[in-house]
Amino acid sequence: MTDDGFSDDGFSDDGFSNDREGPTVSCERCDREWTLDREVDDLDPGSHAIEQFALDHERHTGHYPDGVTPWVARCDRCPDGERFLSERPARRWARTHARHTRHPVRLEPPRGDPEVVSAGDEEDGS
Numbered sequence: 001m002t003d004d005g006f007s008d009d010g011f012s013d014d015g016f017s018n019d020r021e022g023p024t025v026s027c028e029r030c031d032r033e034w035t036l037d038r039e040v041d042d043l044d045p046g047s048h049a050i051e052q053f054a055l056d057h058e059r060h061t062g063h064y065p066d067g068v069t070p071w072v073a074r075c076d077r078c079p080d081g082e083r084f085l086s087e088r089p090a091r092r093w094a095r096t097h098a099r100h101t102r103h104p105v106r107l108e109p110p111r112g113d114p115e116v117v118s119a120g121d122e123e124d125g126s
Contacts, residue, residue: 069110
């Protein structure tokens with residue numbers, strides 16, 4: 001299972017050559033393409049510029065760029081839920097919500113079958 005909700009379809013990191021051009025993000029629904037050179041330059045290493053762009057894009061348009069499908073953690077008993085672009089924070093949110101509320105949480109990966117996280121589930125802490 002992959003740790004993130006990104007495929008190679010909407011992103012290209014071949015711009016990280018000697019000319020320091022940033023990765024490219026495209027959105028077929030918006031009929032646009034963006035080069036994130038400024039975002040990469042303005043942020044520290046490890047800042048996840050592509051992930052932040054995808055989250056901002058969804059926040060402003062209601063959909064993700066091409067090649068991005070989030071992990072969805074959704075409580076089965078209350079209206080609480082969140083979307084994440086990688087597995088680790090999605091699992092952390094699901095475990096925490098289940099532990100604090102004793103509600104089962106449905107964890108839906110970008111690909112594959114969903115699973116239910118319950119308060120009694122033990123994880124290795126990763």
